[in-house]
Amino acid sequence: MIFSFLVLFCLNISARSDTVNDMQSDFSQAAAKYQVPEPILMSVAYSETVWNNHNFQPSMNGGYGVMHLTDAKGLGDSTNSSALETAVTAANLSGESLADVKSDDAANINAGAALLAKYQKDLGLPLSSDINQWYGAVAKYSQNTEQSAAEQFANHVYSTIKSGTSEKFADGSTLTLSKQAIDPDVTQITKLNLQNNTTKDPNYPSSLNVQYIPAAHSAFDDKGDYGNYDRSNRTQNGLDVRYIVIHNTETTYEDALKLFQGQSYAAANFLVRSNDGQIAEIIRPENVAWHAGNWYVNSHSVGIEHEGFAVHGGKWFTEPMYEQSAKLVKLLAKRYNVPLDREHIIGHDNVPGLEAKDQAGMHWDPGAYWNWNHYFKLLGVDLNKPAKKKSDVVTITPNPKYSLKGKTEKLTYNGDELTKTGTNFVYLHQSPSFSSKFITNANFKAGKSGTTEEPDWSDKAVYGQQFVKAGQKGDWTAIYYDGKKAWFYNPRDKNVTNASGTVITAKNSTADVFGGAYPSAAELNNHGFKSAALKPFAKLKQGQKYVVGGIYTADYYNSTLNDETEEQYFTGKEHYVQIQFNHRIAFVKQSEVEFTK
Structure with a gap:
């Protein structure tokens, strides 16, 4: 997190979420109505959102529903960009109301199909049943103006069709896209007349769209003051990389680049753009970026900033960003032998201050809505997979049906209540009861109780973190946390997964x-x-x-x-x-x- 200002937008959308069977029917009917091959329509939706409508809360880019149709101006964003206004265009094409496109699965899918059909016709191509003849329209749907980024999205859509995929939903049902052979006409990309001046970093594979956009590294005065990083030669100089730290910017991608290229005291090694997952390498990983607020962690880590806001408007980060970020982490983890676990793939909010006086000022991004479970699945790790042997070690794996219960377990920012949907933590109490006060940390804040404020990290245990069980009373489990016993609601172990580990x-x-x-x-x-x-x-x-x-x-x-x-x-x-x-x-x-x- 590089800025701390946040703005809350209140949304009054009454969402109608279909069952999986309904959604499958919605895809079929929309595909037939607009003559878009069903595998194309489903794969585009999957590549945008993994078929998750997020209860029609907007993404960081103001995208709604499984088709991620954008209405950023509806969130108060004055940016003049067609990429942020696709919901309006799609609604007009389909005859659906904008309100329905932003709150109803069938309307959202219809509108997305209508938009794809328009892009196909704009390219002078027929509404063919041949999936291989939709490459250009799929690339256009990404809204990217850079050819390499548009190709990256289209390639992901087609690779998903090639491999097939399925997603299990909370009700236990599964939506499936059956695999098919592909041979897309990639030459269609030239019809889009996209920019082709992006200089890819040759240090990374073609599946990662990485540009090298260096941060400033210069003297700020004649007294030895400088920024934004230290030149080094990790790991050749003996200094190992053992952590990858996940951040979010609290500003736009463009503004973050300007900050990193100016005279500041902050810059991460990488910056990931929200709408398409474009990656900027800001500081070569062999150098030590000033990103974590802890010199020891900085010395041993790579920092990755993600465009987005912990609470601002939308409540979820985009799938292209998750996908590209996870690919980058897997590559870096392999290069530096970093374990793929929550002890080494950490959030900025998991970095301690060096001493007591530093604890209260430590950052809390990427916050309560970063989807650690999904992110680790993209890394090839299932945080919900139980250990073979029973032990007192548990992994925190909050289940939305059983976490954040009781009148006190809400989430707020500056007193305004936030949605519980998509949160990644359990609250920790001083005793096994919802009426009990939250635990707190004297180094963080004065007072005898933690709070429901999102930046208050003192009373929260987050997805993937592991602790030792310290007791059980009815539906409540205690863990050793912060030098004390901390209790959380855990009926039938629904909010934890049995784990193993050294203690x-x-x-x-x-x-x-x-x-x-x-x-x-x-x-x-x-x-x-x-x-x-x-x-x-x-x-x-x-x-x-x-x-x-x-x-x-x-x-x-x-x-x-x-x-x-x-x-x-x-x-x-x-x-x-x-x-x-x-x-x-x-x-x-x-x-x-x-x-x-």
């Missing part, structure tokens, strides 16, 4: 908890970095148990703007254990803990 507890009465794994004060002092020594921000009490995310040798990295200055990277004698301490990761000295069952 630690304090060897003596307590163990210190740190925001980084730095060498000792004496070791830092010997290398000229006395001021970098860390103080613990919490205590882990004996008997409390936490899940291990890794064991790492203490290290410290320093670099400067001057390329002729030798990089300083050194390790210490101490080893640290990474744990999931609360909403954020943390570190304890291995010498102060013991491993337990």
